Amino acid sequence: MRGVSIIGVGQTPVGEHWERSLRHLAYEAVAAAMKDAGIEGAHAMYVGNMLSGEISGQSHLGALIADFCGLRGIEAVKVEAACGSGAAAVRMGYLAVASGAHDLVICVGVEKMTDDVGSKLTAALAQAADADYEVAHGVTFVGLNALLMRRYMHEYRVRHEDFAGFAINAHANAVGNPNAMFRKAITLEDFKGADMIADPINLLDSSPMADGAAAVVLCPTEQAHAFRGKPVRIAGSALATDCLSIHDRHDPLWLQAAEDSARRAYAQADITPADVDLFELHDAFTIMSALSLEACGFAERGKGWQLAVDGEIRPSGRIPICTMGGLKARGHPVGATGVYQIVEAVLQLRGEAGACQIHNARVAMTQNIGGSGATIITHILEVQE
Amino acid sequence: MKPITPVGIVGYGAYVPRYRLPASEVARVWKGEGGDPPVREKAVAGLDEDTLTIALEATRNALRRAGVNPQEIGAVWVGSESHPYAVKPTGTIVAEAIGATPYTLAADLQFACKAGTEAIQAGIGLVASGMVRYALAVGADTAQGRPGDALEYTAAAGGAAYLIGPAKESLAVFEESLSYVTDTPDFWRRPYMHYPTHAQRFTGEPGYFHHVLSAAQALLEHTSRKAEDFRYLVLHQPNTKFPERAARRLGFRPEQWKTGLLSPEIGNTYAGAALLGLTAILDEAGPDELILVVSFGSGAGSDAFILRTTEQITARQKLAVTTREYIARRVVIDYALYARYRRKLLTE
Amino acid sequence: MGIPGSWRLRNQRLSLVGEVCHTCGNKIFPPRDVCPHCAREAQHAFQFSGRGEVYSFTTVFNPPAGFEEYAPYTVALVKLEEGPIVTAQLTDVEPERVAIGQPVEMVTRKLRDDGHAEVISYGYKFRPRITTD
Numbered sequence: 011m012r013g014v015s016i017i018g019v020g021q022t023p024v025g026e027h028w029e030r031s032l033r034h035l036a037y038e039a040v041a042a043a044m045k046d047a048g049i050e051g052a053h054a055m056y057v058g059n060m061l062s063g064e065i066s067g068q069s070h071l072g073a074l075i076a077d078f079c080g081l082r083g084i085e086a087v088k089v090e091a092a093c094g095s096g097a098a099a100v101r102m103g104y105l106a107v108a109s110g111a112h113d114l115v116i117c118v119g120v121e122k123m124t125d126d127v128g129s130k131l132t133a134a135l136a137q138a139a140d141a142d143y144e145v146a147h148g149v150t151f152v153g154l155n156a157l158l159m160r161r162y163m164h165e166y167r168v169r170h171e172d173f174a175g176f177a178i179n180a181h182a183n184a185v186g187n188p189n190a191m192f193r194k195a196i197t198l199e200d201f202k203g204a205d206m207i208a209d210p211i212n213l214l215d216s217s218p219m220a221d222g223a224a225a226v227v228l229c230p231t232e233q234a235h236a237f238r239g240k241p242v243r244i245a246g247s248a249l250a251t252d253c254l255s256i257h258d259r260h261d262p263l264w265l266q267a268a269e270d271s272a273r274r275a276y277a278q279a280d281i282t283p284a285d286v287d288l289f290e291l292h293d294a295f296t297i298m299s300a301l302s303l304e305a306c307g308f309a310e311r312g313k314g315w316q317l318a319v320d321g322e323i324r325p326s327g328r329i330p331i332c333t334m335g336g337l338k339a340r341g342h343p344v345g346a347t348g349v350y351q352i353v354e355a356v357l358q359l360r361g362e363a364g365a366c367q368i369h370n371a372r373v374a375m376t377q378n379i380g381g382s383g384a385t386i387i388t389h390i391l392e393v394q395e
Numbered sequence: 396m397k398p399i400t401p402v403g404i405v406g407y408g409a410y411v412p413r414y415r416l417p418a419s420e421v422a423r424v425w426k427g428e429g430g431d432p433p434v435r436e437k438a439v440a441g442l443d444e445d446t447l448t449i450a451l452e453a454t455r456n457a458l459r460r461a462g463v464n465p466q467e468i469g470a471v472w473v474g475s476e477s478h479p480y481a482v483k484p485t486g487t488i489v490a491e492a493i494g495a496t497p498y499t500l501a502a503d504l505q506f507a508c509k510a511g512t513e514a515i516q517a518g519i520g521l522v523a524s525g526m527v528r529y530a531l532a533v534g535a536d537t538a539q540g541r542p543g544d545a546l547e548y549t550a551a552a553g554g555a556a557y558l559i560g561p562a563k564e565s566l567a568v569f570e571e572s573l574s575y576v577t578d579t580p581d582f583w584r585r586p587y588m589h590y591p592t593h594a595q596r597f598t599g600e601p602g603y604f605h606h607v608l609s610a611a612q613a614l615l616e617h618t619s620r621k622a623e624d625f626r627y628l629v630l631h632q633p634n635t636k637f638p639e640r641a642a643r644r645l646g647f648r649p650e651q652w653k654t655g656l657l658s659p660e661i662g663n664t665y666a667g668a669a670l671l672g673l674t675a676i677l678d679e680a681g682p683d684e685l686i687l688v689v690s691f692g693s694g695a696g697s698d699a700f701i702l703r704t705t706e707q708i709t710a711r712q713k714l715a716v717t718t719r720e721y722i723a724r725r726v727v728i729d730y731a732l733y734a735r736y737r738r739k740l741l742t743e
Numbered sequence: 744m745g746i747p748g749s750w751r752l753r754n755q756r757l758s759l760v761g762e763v764c765h766t767c768g769n770k771i772f773p774p775r776d777v778c779p780h781c782a783r784e785a786q787h788a789f790q791f792s793g794r795g796e797v798y799s800f801t802t803v804f805n806p807p808a809g810f811e812e813y814a815p816y817t818v819a820l821v822k823l824e825e826g827p828i829v830t831a832q833l834t835d836v837e838p839e840r841v842a843i844g845q846p847v848e849m850v851t852r853k854l855r856d857d858g859h860a861e862v863i864s865y866g867y868k869f870r871p872r873i874t875t876d
Contacts, residue, residue, distance in 0.1 A: 133807035143773050144830045148810040149818045156801035157820050164843050208801045257820055257828040413835055442813055443834055443852035451851050479863055492757035492851060716873055738858055
């Protein structure tokens with residue numbers, strides 16, 4: 011297997027893009043990434059997306075987006091793994107380059123959520139869960155996370171406000187990210203007073219639905235310096251799966267696929283959690299941040315929330331997370347999110363994260379979660395000397 | 396009518412939804428305060444309940460008491476005027492849910508408030524003939540009264556189920572029965588109508604009283620029984636006054652009918668009404684007691700039954716939730732919530 | 744869900760019929776082709792008692808399409824006394840009186856009903872236990 015590096019990144023601002031369609035958003039991100047890499051063509055494209063069929067009535071995104079980006083004829087296919095679609099597309103691109111099948115690959119995550127609103131969008135998002143045994147009973151995606159959070163609070167005797175640090179950190183970091191959806195700091199009082207969505211999850215536990223697209227360009231590590239930008243090496247890449255439904259898991263409060271994919275990525279990169287300078291985790295809900303930190307070895311079981319209380323997740327802390335706002339404040343365009351995380355990690359390692367810059371960042375980790383934990387993709391990125 | 400082989404009730408079960416609409420709420424919205432409402436309050440089905448869910452829970456209670464293999468049930472009949480579908484049987488859903496499918500009869504009966512007792516009569520015949528070992532007869536309704544109409548005080552939800560089987564397995568045996576019908580248009584609902592129409596005072600003497608009293612008197616005469624022979628009486632109960640007046644005219648005393656008179660507390664559960672009165676009686680009856688049951692369905696007709704309890708009743712009473720336990724599980728709602736639960740609000 | 748899909752699941756939905764693994768003896772719900780405990784194939788049908796306790800719960804205020812009429816409603820993970828956990832709604836309950844560990848029992852209720860033209864979907868829900876053993 012060949013080493014794989016990222017030589018270009020691009021993104022659109024995250025938000026409600028009423029005037030731009032799915033294909034326009036994807037093009038904007040791809041064009042920016044290609045410009046960043048200084049390339050005019052590619053051999054393959056992997057499109058991460060979850061909801062296009064349901065919300066925009068559009069499937070078959072591989073051919074559509076490749077053609078719309080002026081790349082008619084290349085290998086192109088959509089990759090779907092619910093909210094994990096973005097990183098899954100990068101994983102497929104990684105495998106294509108590592109295997110030697112392709113030299114120049116574009117991975118783009120795109121989601122257009124505002125083409126529908128209300129209960130139909132809620133129903134579409136719930137497709138990430140088990141249709142027959144979860145969704146048929148009226149449970150929503152937020153509801154599933156609420157079931158986890160309630161049990162977590164019960165089993166570990168944690169108060170709701172102990173999760174506030176995750177949301178406060180994300181919002182504080184987003185202020186410095188020009189592409190973030192909510193560039194506005196929040197306080198503990200804001201968090202405690204937010205509207206309830208599915209108790210105990212309130213509005214500020216939750217990431218906002220949004221439109222957006224992000225893209226990366228991959229090539230073999232040994233060719234990376236031939237391109238314009240500062241390359242970043244993919245030191246670890248792993249995807250693991252678990253039961254789709256929470257009720258089927260041996261331990262509902264343990265993200266087994268997070269542990270499995272992180273462990274494989276650590277082994278491939280030959281690092282331990284202590285080596286990670288920043289972690290772009292999947293904070294779709296505050297509970298997911300705690301569970302992810304525990305499963306990846308940054309906290310003991312039942313203690314993930316403590317890192318938020320102690321401030322260890324802030325930019326100056328032991329393990330900075332959501333350094334450019336995370337899902338919570340950058341926004342969560344579901345199938346694009348995994349690529350945003352990787353784009354942000356690349357900017358940090360290049361030293362181009364602006365006001366969000368983590369001092370002397372050398373190793374970054376990203377983790378993208380599909381559903382309530384059934385598909386989890388972990389990447390470890392390093393500065394390529 | 397007396398079957399050629401003795402037949403009885405092997406298991407019985409009740410179900411009453413937990414919501415209650417006080418009559419004072421209907422009066423407050425439509426009449427102003429005061430007046431003399433026909434019942435104190437009525438049972439209202441929740442948003443996720445209908446005749447099927449009511450019939451099914453009553454049936455499961457009947458099976459708990461009967462303890463038989465559902466595969467031996469050869470008929471599943473559900474009597475109701477509020478079947479969830481106009482076309483598509485409720486009976487098949489009940490049969491499937493209890494594991495009685497596929498080798499069984501299943502159908503829905505409609506005869507206003509006596510559809511459930513009609514199912515019992517049919518069940519007696521089928522079991523007595525030896526064609527099936529057990530037959531399930533259910534009466535259940537989620538009756539709707541037109542907003543503001545007199546029926547809105549009483550039209551209620553509830554149901555009861557009876558597993559009919561051989562007398563030797565029974566907790567009560569049918570000694571004799573009789574059915575009495577005429578063409579009397581006292582109450583009806585055309586297929587496309589949501590609410591029924593009734594003929595006001597015509598529903599009283601020519602409807603309820605004529606049929607209930609004729610059936611009861613004919614059965615008593617035929618069997619040479621007198622009111623005082625019975626420990627319990629239960630009549631169809633569209634309100635509180637009608638069954639009390641009819642019972643008096645038959646020569647019964649309040650202590651004979653009070654156990655089975657549930658309408659003041661849960662309203663008129665239509666096909667479930669007389670049958671829920673009977674489950675309340677079976678919940679407390681001792682062995683070797685005589686019970687007279689007379690239903691009434693508009694259109695019109697009555698089924699009358701004489702039942703004698705057996706030694707087996709005592710052990711089975713506690714095997715499932717009792718009628719009184721369901722009635723005690725009471726959550727009062729106001730007219731606004733009632734309007735929502737019964738889909739009386741336009742939402743599109 | 745479409746008619747064939749619901750129809751296929753009718754025994755599970757209406758009465759909580761699952762499976763028992765004839766290799767390791769574990770009770771399985773929902774039914775699968777492969778035992779999640781020992782990964783062996785072919786199971787036997789098993790009728791669950793319907794009794795269990797609340798493992799976790801939440802109230803859904805923003806329902807997905809098709810459930811709007813019922814909101815707000817309570818959804819729970821219910822740990823069945825035979826072992827498996829199921830996701831289902833709680834019914835006949837005030838959300839503020841639900842607690843983890845609360846004993847519940849299965850009832851069959853309407854899951855969805857457009858109140859008009861479509862087939863009604865019935866299935867298992869759980870309510871605070873009123874049945875005595």
